[in-house]
Amino acid sequence: MFKIDKRIINILKGGGVGVLPTDTLYGLVGSALNKETVERIYEIKKREKEKKMIILISKRKDLDLFGIEFSDKVKKFLKKVWPKPVSVVLPLSYTNNLYNSINYLHRGSDTLAFRVPKLRWLRKLLKETGPLVAPSANPESLPPAQSIEEAKGYFGDKVDFYVDGGQLSGEPSTIVRPDERGFEIRRQGAVKI
DSSP states (O other), X not given: OOOOOHHHHHHHHTTOXXXXXXXXXXXXXXXXXXXXXXXXXXXXXXXXXXXXXXXXXXXXXXXXXXXOOOOHHHHHHHHHHOSSSEEEEEEOOTTSXXXXXXXXXXXXXXXXXXXXXXXXXXXXXXXXXXXXXXXXXXXTTSOOOSSHHHHHHHHGGGSSEEOOOOOOOOOOOEEEEEETTEEEEEEOOSSOX
């Protein structure tokens, strides 16, 4: 288990961006609640502006920060798949006051994807920092970094910190969208569903 030092927590809370291991791949992370941070990650990754990012949260209750509402059936589904490398696409409410204020995250769509990571140390970090966007650590169209050396080769001094988790060659998270009838698999990944 990693021990994340307070400096990294402070960097993330202050709007910084870094690379750290997640329960799937290395992620390029920053505060999901900071618009400038999110836009900086789009710039660093050269990511297409309409492509949304998965948001890591420490617990299901964090969904309240985004105005996410869901049924008891979806709540049961979330209990089954979290904490695991499963990203869940959830609907946003247009009537919620938060919808316009988080436009930089949903990019005009009606959904966001969230994941409660399996790694305990990462959930502890998220409790301290709040939700983090966490796209894979690579520029758009290049393969995800499997080591910190590869990530440094991609980003150099464009990020504020790197956390070395050794060689990571996992699959990306499985992405699912639950509804009242069941769920739709958007991407089969680390967890086979």
